[in-house]
Amino acid sequence: xxxxxxxxxxxxxxxxxxxxxxxxxxxxxxxxxxxxxxxxxxxxxxxxxxxxxxxxxxxxxxxxxxxxxxxxxxxxxxxxxxxxxxxxxxxxxxxxxxxxxxxxxxxxxxxxxxx
Amino acid sequence: xxxxxxxxxxxxxxxxxxxxxxxxxxxxxxxxxxxxxxxxxxxxxxxxxxxxxxxxxxxxxxxxxxxxxxxxxxxxxxxxxxxxxxxxxxxxxxxxxxxxxxxxxxxxxxxxxxxxxxxxxxxxxxxxxxxxxxxxxxxxxxxxxxxxxxxxxxxxxxxxxxxxxxxxxxxxxxxxxxxxxxxxxxxxxxxxxxxxxxxxxxxxxxxxxxxxxxxxxxxxxxxxxxxxxxxxxxxxxxxxxxxxxxxxxxxxxxxxxxxxxxxxxxxxxxxxxxxxxx
Numbered sequence: 244x245x246x247x248x249x250x251x252x253x254x255x256x257x258x259x260x261x262x263x264x265x266x267x268x269x270x271x272x273x274x275x276x277x278x279x280x281x282x283x284x285x286x287x288x289x290x291x292x293x294x295x296x297x298x299x300x301x302x303x304x305x306x307x308x309x310x311x312x313x314x315x316x317x318x319x320x321x322x323x324x325x326x327x328x329x330x331x332x333x334x335x336x337x338x339x340x341x342x343x344x345x346x347x348x349x350x351x352x353x354x355x356x357x358x
Numbered sequence: 359x360x361x362x363x364x365x366x367x368x369x370x371x372x373x374x375x376x377x378x379x380x381x382x383x384x385x386x387x388x389x390x391x392x393x394x395x396x397x398x399x400x401x402x403x404x405x406x407x408x409x410x411x412x413x414x415x416x417x418x419x420x421x422x423x424x425x426x427x428x429x430x431x432x433x434x435x436x437x438x439x440x441x442x443x444x445x446x447x448x449x450x451x452x453x454x455x456x457x458x459x460x461x462x463x464x465x466x467x468x469x470x471x472x473x474x475x476x477x478x479x480x481x482x483x484x485x486x487x488x489x490x491x492x493x494x495x496x497x498x499x500x501x502x503x504x505x506x507x508x509x510x511x512x513x514x515x516x517x518x519x520x521x522x523x524x525x526x527x528x529x530x531x532x533x534x535x536x537x538x539x540x541x542x543x544x545x546x547x548x549x550x551x552x553x554x555x556x557x558x559x560x561x562x563x564x565x566x567x568x569x570x571x572x573x574x575x576x577x578x579x580x581x582x583x584x585x586x587x588x589x590x591x592x593x594x595x596x597x598x599x600x601x602x603x604x605x606x607x608x609x610x611x612x613x614x615x616x617x618x619x620x621x622x623x624x625x626x627x628x629x630x631x632x633x634x635x636x
Contacts, residue, residue: 292452
C-alpha cells in the first residue's frame with residue numbers, strides 16, 4: 244500500500260509530525276518495500292490554507308492513506324472527498340514504528356463528525 | 359485631516375480617546391473600523407438610518423463546463439480551491455475574493471458571486487457623521503469590509519478612524535492613508551512591547567504619530583523613556599481614575615464624566631494639526 248506520512252525529517256528515522264498542513268516533510272512510502280520518497284512541504288508556512296494545499300498534494304500522488312495527527316477540518320474534507328483514509332499516530336512515534344503499527348492495524352482511523 | 363487611533367495592545371483606551379476626541383469637535387466624521395468588535399456606537403449613541411450589506415466576490419464553478427485542469431487551485435494564493443479527479447472543492451472562508459481563479463479558468467467555468475461578510479451602518483450622533491462596519495460572527499475576512507467603511511471618507515471633512523488592536527492586516531487597512539496616527543498605550547511592559555510594534559507599523563506606512571498614555575499615574579516610566587529616545591511626542595495623558603472606568607462600563611464618554619478634558623482634547627487636536635501631514 245502507498246501511504247504518506249507527515250514527518251519531522253526526510254527519511255524513515257524521522258518522527259511523525261502530528262501537524263498535517265504545517266509539517267516540514269511528507270514521506271511517500273510503499274509499506275511493503277519500504278521505498279521512501281521525501282517531499283518538502285512548501286505550504287508549511289503558508290499564510291492560510293496549508294491544510295487544503297497539502298491535501299491537494301496528497302491526492303495528486305494517489306496514495307491510499309495518510310498517517311499524521313488530528314488533521315484540520317478543511318484538509319479532512321478534501322481527503323474524505325478524495326477517498327483517502329486518515330490514521331492518527333500517537334505522540335513521539337517514529338515513522339518506522341508508525342508503518343509497523345499501520346500494517347498491524349494498530350493505528351486509529353480519524354473520523355470527524357460534521358455538524 | 360483624517361486621524362487614525364490605534365494601540366498595539368488591546369484595552370488601552372483607543373475607543374475612549376477616539377470617541378471623546380470626536381465629541382470635543384462636535385462635528386466631523388467618525389469611522390469605527392474595528393469591524394470585529396465595533397463599540398464606539400455605545401459611547402456616541404448614533405441614530406442609525408442606513409444599513410448596507412457588504413460582500414466579497416467568490417467563485418462559483420459550473421462543473422458541466424469544467425475540465426478539472428486544476429489551474430484555479432494552482433493560482434489561488436490562499437489555497438481556497440482544491441481540484442480532485444471529478445470535483446472542485448471550494449473553501450469560502452479561505453477566499454480573499456481576488457478573482458484570480460475566474461480570470462485564469464481556460465474553460466470560463468467560474469463566475470463570481472457575492473458572499474456576504476458583514477454590514478455597514480450609517481447614522482448621526484448630533485453633528486457627527488457616524489459609520490461603522492459590523493463583520494459577521496465567525497467571519498475571518500475583515501479588510502474588505504474596512505475598505506468599504508473607508509470609502510465614506512471625503513477630503514473636505516475631518517475624520518477619526520477607530521482601529522482594532524494589534525498590528526495585523528485589519529489594523530494596517532484601517533490606519534493606512536490617514537494623515538496622523540494616535541497611538542494609545544498604558545505605562546506597562548505589555549503596553550510598551552506592543553507600542554513598539556505599532557510604531558514600527560506606522561513608520562512603515564510613513565504616517566506621523568504621537569502617543570496618548572492612559573492610566574498614566576500607575577505602571578512605570580519606560581513608555582515615556584522610549585518615546586523620548588525615539589522622538590515620539592506624548593500628546594496627552596489620562597490619569598488612572600475610577601470615575602472614568604465606571605463611566606466607561608455604563609457607556610458614558612470620558613469627556614462627559616470629566617468635562618475638564620474638553621481643554622485637553624482641544625490641545626490634542628491642535629498638536630495633531632501641527633504634526634499631521636497634508
